[in-house]
């Protein structure tokens with residue numbers, strides 16, 4: 509069976525992406541770090557709708573945790589392969605740089621950037637051997653324009669966009685595409701403490717986006733229809749720049 513691995517698939521954008529990719533007939537590997545009940549609910553909904561899903565907890569920022577989880581999965585699935593990887597797990601630790609703690613800097617960079625590296629290199633070999641793969645990295649508007657109070661997050665997401673462009677060129681000959689998606693304000697746990705009423709006035713479309721809207725874009729990039737798009741960063745932000 510062909511699987512899609514979605515890091516941070518237990519909540520928010522990741523959960524919506526899991527459900528949407530399941531509709532494309534892929535088995536779904538729902539990764540999460542700690543929220544097992546939320547991840548279980550996502551998998552149960554997919555299975556309830558006739559799809560196939562399983563949980564694979566690991567911390568994307570820990571090389572040991574990623575490698576141990578992959579060894580277990582590969583042992584249990586000798587005939588299956590991961591054809592779609594969505595590097596979605598991410599965190600925010602906002603602070604003005606002058607007040608930013610070392611821990612806040614590293615936690616954000618490690619989750620987004622180290623996470624991309626540890627997970628992608630594990631998945632890539634199978635994609636290159638089989639000459640097909642879709643890698644979609646969830647970046648952010650913050651990584652394109654930089655947002656005050658988010659030097660750590662903006663740096664991590666900008667670096668993820670750079671890695672997307674580099675890797676796309678490395679693997680294109682094997683029909684593996686690598687793209688980034690850069691959302692603006694999307695409703696989720698990550699944005700629930702923001703002042704939506706005032707921030708939505710900045711958005712030309714006049715509202716925050718829905719996780720399902722991001723999932724639809726990711727589903728297109730994961731499909732065969734996107735075969736001539738690679739190394740690209742696609743914004744989904746209601747017109748906000």
Ligand code: NAP
Nearest residue numbers: 516518519520521540541542543567568597598694696698
């Ligand atoms: P969210 O609701 O806070 O969910 C974050 C997800 O990431 C959860 O599933 C969480 O797992 C998982 N996660 C966090 N750290 C992890 C780690 N070290 N290892 C494995 N999983 C980890 O966030 P979201 O809004 O859906 O954001 C998803 C992605 O979109 C992030 O990369 C974020 O930067 C990006 N993004 C979001 C927005 C927005 O407006 N929401 C805008 C631009 C970009 P647990 O449930 O186990 O904690």
